[in-house]
Amino acid sequence: MQIPIQYGKDSYLKVNIDDKNLIGIFNPNSVSTGNYEFIINKALSNPINQESFDNFINDNEKIIILVNDGTRPTPTAKILSQIYPKIKDKEKIFVIANGCHRDPTDDEYEMIFSKEIFLELKAKNEIHSHNSKNDDMTYLGESKNKTQMYLNTIVATAKKVIVIGSVEPHYFAGYTGGRKSFLPGTASYETITQNHKLALSHDARALKLEGNPVHEDMIDAMKVLKNIDIFSIMSVLDSQHQIYYVSCGDLNDSFYDCIEKADEVFCVKIPKKADIVISVAPYPMDIDLYQAQKALDNGKLAMKDGGILIMVAMCRTGIGPDTFFKLMSSANTPQKVLDKISKEYKLGYHKAAKMAEISLRGETWGVTDLSDEEMRAVHLKPYHDLQPAINDAIKQKGSNASVIVLPAGSLSVPKV
Known part of the structure; x- marks a missing residue:
């Protein structure tokens, strides 16, 4: 199945996922809006x-x-x-x-x-x-x-x-x-x-x-x-x-x-958790990594322990606050990030803590406009296109790996 994924305000990435792998595409629920x-x-x-x-x-x-x-x-x-x-x-x-x-x-x-x-x-x-x-x-x-x-x-x-x-x-x-x-x-x-x-x-x-x-x-x-x-x-x-x-x-x-x-x-209902979750931060919540992190935090709710969580977010203005980036990049493992936070707290560290906690449960990958160096510094495996990311994820998790897509991951809270 070919799935269009919003990237930035007016552009889209297209990703092909085999029907046998796809558990589903879960958008916020459809409701009647009126005038x-x-x-x-x-x-x-x-x-x-x-x-x-x-x-x-x-x-x-x-x-x-x-x-x-x-x-x-x-x-x-x-x-x-x-x-x-x-x-x-x-x-x-x-x-x-x-x-x-x-x-x-x-x-x-x-x-x-x-x-x-x-x-x-x-x-x-x-x-x-x-x-x-x-x-x-x-x-x-x-x-x-x-x-x-x-x-x-x-x-x-x-x-x-x-x-x-x-x-x-x-x-x-x-x-x-x-x-x-x-x-x-x-x-x-x-x-x-x-x-x-x-x-x-x-x-x-x-x-x-x-x-x-x-x-x-x-x-x-x-x-x-x-x-x-x-x-x-x-x-x-x-x-x-x-x-x-x-x-x-x-x-x-x-x-x-x-x-x-x-x-x-x-609140979106999912039948089960997946090996691989694609969670998108749609415009305008893709402004920077600091804001796009919400897509990671919601996406983790749909991911099996040991799974792969792929965040898609343009990060139009970069990383975000310096305190957040400096902490994430100052430690070479997610656990060391949490160890530092336990000793001292500064504003922005809560974002780092939430990201680090996810990385202890599974792998976090990113499809963004950030540089590879910036993504690696915050413990994201770097990609600039979604198709190579999902191909690598399925190769790593096996040909029968299950996939969930959250096109509005920043706003969707999955519940099994």
């Missing part, structure tokens, strides 16, 4: 534990709007198509909730806002890209876990905040969305570090909220926002990035309301 304008406006008019959107904005208070950066498929532009005309002339600032990611490029800004709205906001100087290391921060308190909540002062001193996000499984926070716009989205580097260190726990994994130390720390930390009036707009997308569901209102209530819908889309 996105109707879905958005219905949610805006029926918020959970919050007044309607029109009433929320019906005063002269300055509004801060938090939006995701270019690494997420959040349908910010579609949501803005419905709400921007209502807030266009109000005093406002859009804050890109980068967490510790870099600033968006102009192309990414246009993807986030739409070209028309981006140019208008840029001309009016109404966009601020959060910088976790250099922005002015305000201390608001700490969580039970002692995570000290330093938030961007623009957000921390706001009276009204609109949060635009999306909910999908996340490999260590359980699910992304909701509280994520504040922590890590607009928090200080030190605050993010304190929270993300909890990702080293085995309970920090996809789909798990209760008992997940990262999620519980984030939720507890949200109590410092008690003086901010928040209107949350959370969405769930299908595999084609079309809007399936929207929930509005209270930050946590709208987030939890989206969980069941997210599971309907992203």
Whole structure:
């Protein structure tokens, strides 16, 4: 069977896999999406534990709007198509909730806002890209876990905040969305570090909220926002990035309301685990290795112990944060990576830990635009085309080796 695999935004790799080897191609589940304008406006008019959107904005208070950066498929532009005309002339600032990611490029800004709205906001100087290391921060308190909540002062001193996000499984926070716009989205580097260190726990994994130390720390930390009036707009997308569901209102209530819908889309049932798993980080989650790693973490759930996990991700801007790469490349085995992390933690080490743990269970290979040297440095067997990789994998595992393909591995959580 010839299978097209998305590579980057508009290109595809083609791979031939014998029918006798292929267990299946498992995409996020097909759901009925409907008219996105109707879905958005219905949610805006029926918020959970919050007044309607029109009433929320019906005063002269300055509004801060938090939006995701270019690494997420959040349908910010579609949501803005419905709400921007209502807030266009109000005093406002859009804050890109980068967490510790870099600033968006102009192309990414246009993807986030739409070209028309981006140019208008840029001309009016109404966009601020959060910088976790250099922005002015305000201390608001700490969580039970002692995570000290330093938030961007623009957000921390706001009276009204609109949060635009999306909910999908996340490999260590359980699910992304909701509280994520504040922590890590607009928090200080030190605050993010304190929270993300909890990702080293085995309970920090996809789909798990209760008992997940990262999620519980984030939720507890949200109590410092008690003086901010928040209107949350959370969405769930299908595999084609079309809007399936929207929930509005209270930050946590709208987030939890989206969980069941997210599971309907992203929890994929597989009949059994495979010897070889191809897991793809689709655009825009292929921006760098740091983000594409989610495809590895989900793909491992479909791999037999001792199997081969092949990540396909263009890695358009390279590796990602230096701390992540330096740690991975400083140790010549995955176990030595974990040994180093046990002695000292820096932000980015949680990614390295998750990758190293997978490499203890099986082999990790990469089909990327990174150099062979870069891939070997992070313990990936390097390839630049998928067909040679799958040919070598079947040769190594045997002619009857079983194969699973996850075309949207970053967003698909396999369950046997």
